[in-house]
Amino acid sequence: MKKLNVEEAMKIFYQKCEERGLKITPQRVFIYQELLQATDHPSIDEIYQRVKDSLPNISFDTVYRTAFSLTEMKLVDIVEGHSGSRRFDANTGPHHHFRCLKCHKIIDFDSDYYDKVIIPEELQRKFNIVAKKIMLEGFCEECSQIE
Amino acid sequence: MKKLNVEEAMKIFYQKCEERGLKITPQRVFIYQELLQATDHPSIDEIYQRVKDSLPNISFDTVYRTAFSLTEMKLVDIVEGHSGSRRFDANTGPHHHFRCLKCHKIIDFDSDYYDKVIIPEELQRKFNIVAKKIMLEGFCEECSQIE
DNA sequence: TTACTATATAATAATTATTACTATTTGTCA
DNA sequence: TGACAAATAGTAATAATTATTATATAGTAA
CATH class of the missing domain: 3.30.1490.190 (Ferric-uptake regulator, C-terminal dimerisarion domain)
Incomplete structure (x- = not known):
């Protein structure tokens, strides 16, 4: 895996925030940094728990909104659970x-x-x-x- | 798309149920048939709503358990929402x-x-x-x- | 610096989705 | 047919997601 360059990523993060008029808040920064160093594709709740170490008062809602704004900025991908609920397919043939x-x-x-x-x-x-x-x-x- | 042969699929369904000692109940049959004819990858709740037309008293729990037993039988695939919750990845490079x-x-x-x-x-x-x-x-x- | 304003935040409530439970019913097989 | 394991309906409990609102803060421009 090409090692993720955190400094480089943060530079792009600042740029993209500016472009979109998003304020640089400690919450936003910590959440993105936490995601950058994670290798286990955490859920919102897991990010919340981890960021709490640095920002004990942070709310779940902030992590929630921030995670989504990061995906909109294309800095973060969703790897599981795009839409609301689990969905099934009876077509098991090749497609x-x-x-x-x-x-x-x-x-x-x-x-x-x-x-x-x-x-x-x-x-x-x-x-x-x-x-x-x-x-x-x-x-x-x-x-x-x-x- | 290779058209799904419903009769053929039902035959396999009966076979697999027998193999595993699962009873052929109307609920099971209707749920699988509903999934076979669906092309929109429905959620459990959507299947529930549809099957209700034929079996008004069916419970959500039955649809839930049946959908999962069908995936265990490999008659049905999960196309969205495997594990519990939405998960994120800050590694946007090729991998x-x-x-x-x-x-x-x-x-x-x-x-x-x-x-x-x-x-x-x-x-x-x-x-x-x-x-x-x-x-x-x-x-x-x-x-x-x-x- | 300071005051202003749009954005972000914490705290919490509401909604939706998932999973578990239990008494009753129903397929299956002898 | 009758016995019995498995399945079901009805409902409750838990977990995940999304919305709300009053307050606080970052960024900007005087």
Whole structure:
């Protein structure tokens, strides 16, 4: 993994905040720094617990809003739980998904090319892998137009 | 998309239920059929609302348990919201994820090969795509041993 | 520096989603 | 048919997410 350069990331953080007229508050800074050094993809509550060490009075709501503003700034990605609730699919045949980041629709698509994407051998050895999932993210036809 | 053959799927459903000693109840049948014909990856609550039309007295809990038993039988996939809560990642550089289906850890990994996987042009045209995400699922080193 | 103002914050409440519990009912098999 | 393990309805408990509001603060410009 290319080691994340914290200084560089903070520089971009300050820039992006300025661009968007977001104030540089200690809460915002600590939350982003905590995320930068985390390697375990924490939940909002986990970030909240960790940031509390430095800022004991911080509220859950602040962490919540800040995490979302960071994703809007594209400084942070959501790796699990985009939309509200767990969703199911009875189509277990080979197919792939596109997720609309605005309306949260998940749309199926076929792709021979994606079907053929393999699982690297070193990972097969390391983990017991049972599935490969490719997800494309963006804006669907309707949501692209509105933007 | 290869059209899902409902009859074929039901046959497999009955087989798998038998194998596992699961009773064929109307609730189970309706829930699976509802999922088979759905194309929108519904949540438990959405399935519940739909199945209610046929079985007005069905309880949310039944849908909940049944949806999970179907995933355990590998008749149904979870496409969103595997573990409890939303999770964040400040590493926005190129990398990929492995998810442990048992302990729900998400582990980063690098892969030049996956970095190079492209986005099919037809999809580029159809959607406004901003990200490609590859997720491998299985059991991590610790969880593989216990099994 | 100081005063101003838009933004951010803490504290908490409301909503929504998930999971657990128990008494009753229902498939299944002998 | 009758016995019994498994499943269900109804509901309660927990957990996660989102909204609200009064107060505080960062950034700006006199």
